[in-house]
Amino acid sequence: MALIVKRVQIDVRCPWCLTVAEDSTHVLFDCSFGRSVWASLGVNEVSSGGYSGSAFEIFRQIATVCDRDKLALVVTVCWNLWNRRNRWVWDKVNVSAFGVTTTTLNMLQEWKRSRVERTSMEVNVDAAVFTETDCVGIGSVISDENGGFLRARTQKIRALFQPREAEAIALKKALSWVKEVGYQRCVFETDAKTVVDAYKSGEGNTYFHLIISGCIDIGKHYDEVLVEFVHRSANGVVHALARASHSVLDVQECGFVLLQTLFLMYYLWI
Template sequence: MPFCVANCYGSCSKKSEIDTRCSWCLVRNEDATQVLFDCSFARMVWTNVGLQEVDSGGYEGSINDIFRQLVSVCTPDKLALIALICWNLWNRRNRWVWDKVSTSEFGVQSTEVNMLQEWRHSQLEKQKHHATSSKSPRRWQKPDEGWVKINIDAAVFIEFGCTGVGSVIRDWNGGFIRARNQNIEAVYQPREAEAIALKETLSWVKEFGYRKCVFVTDAKALADACKTVQGRTYFHSIVSGCIDLFKHYDEVLVEFVHRSANAVAHSLARAAHSMSGVHEWVVTAPEFISDVLIIDSI
């Protein structure tokens, strides 16, 4: 061992001793099993959530052995609950050790319950998305007679510090009417960008007097939110603004489609980052979307 390292090691070992006891109960040496299962605090949490078999030491061995036993006997829902409790117990331990922030057993439980509810909600949303996606159009389709279809999309360019918005209007014969794109000098979260694209497009289209309009997006969260706005986030406030604009139309629909059925709007949004401000095309489409329009019409 080099002299400087040995000297440093020797001086450190003389001046400080590392306390290996549990940082909360100060009874046993701290390891993963102690933190998650054997500490008095952990036992209180397991008991309060109704998992007395964990609290009573019903599982033994190393931490890996315990998890193997749990996986072999617990239902998926119970395993999800156990995983979240373990995560919150470990997170609480770190907050106490490093920041001296103490969280009660109720705080650990409430955090775990909220996380479990969010996880279950996300699983349901995935199932709904899968069911809806299997039914959603994968190719552009003409609207019913008397209607116009407006495809919209947004693209976020973090490297350029901007967001592109694209919209295209076609009639019930599939004919091109108008297109528009806009470079917004701000970076948004993807679903916020999609909501802003819809709001900008609603404001644009209402000036032309179309009474029956289908607005098409490949953002399912946006299409769903337009049916029932529930939430207080920035995204939901934008959607509320979109719904306020519906009053300018006799009939308006917001539909979800696959990206492949929204290719023209996607191309317009992607092109916006190399432009400035707003660009609009009437009757004659720009060359960079001509091929995509032809493919949609086949």
């Protein structure tokens, strides 16, 4: 299938599947390459035939049924699919479906971070397991965008969990507490990489992943939320607070003076 313009043959077929005439709807939603990208991102319903019309009309239909996060994903996928198409047509640069998917996820993460970091609170979270008393200690510290202390909270749970479950519970408790306080844009930082990875993937069927699923559900009630990994050296304050929870009853919110007192108790205790 070709169009002749000034004696130059121009192939009007899709440059990827080479089966039908190319238009924006085909490139973004119907082509087999695009379908593989949508499927890999878990939104294959976008290209499964549930929507019809021009690309613009499909966007309008999607916007009426998708939440904000999914809509952001859809727009980012479409941008990267069209960019991939142009790079192939004009520069003969071939980008794989995996490359498009990876670029999409990275762009979304950077976009979310840029939005959150403009007016965000930073919440450091940690957990401590006390096997000798069958308790878990949780510490959370909220700082403003300049790193200034706002408030802190320590909690002791009378149950025994494995470390990764304890860290997941610490995140869930922190998400609930900060939401109750009223902050809507937050970056939660923990030194438990397994928790961060599980939160971002949203996959798994163990008890640990059930706790993570609860974290994700709470996170949906924020305007913007990120969960990030930090090294233990950058999480020392909240680690000491989690350990100090061994000396308090149940839940204790801390002002700056009480926070310093708990630290002193912790260092004397160890």
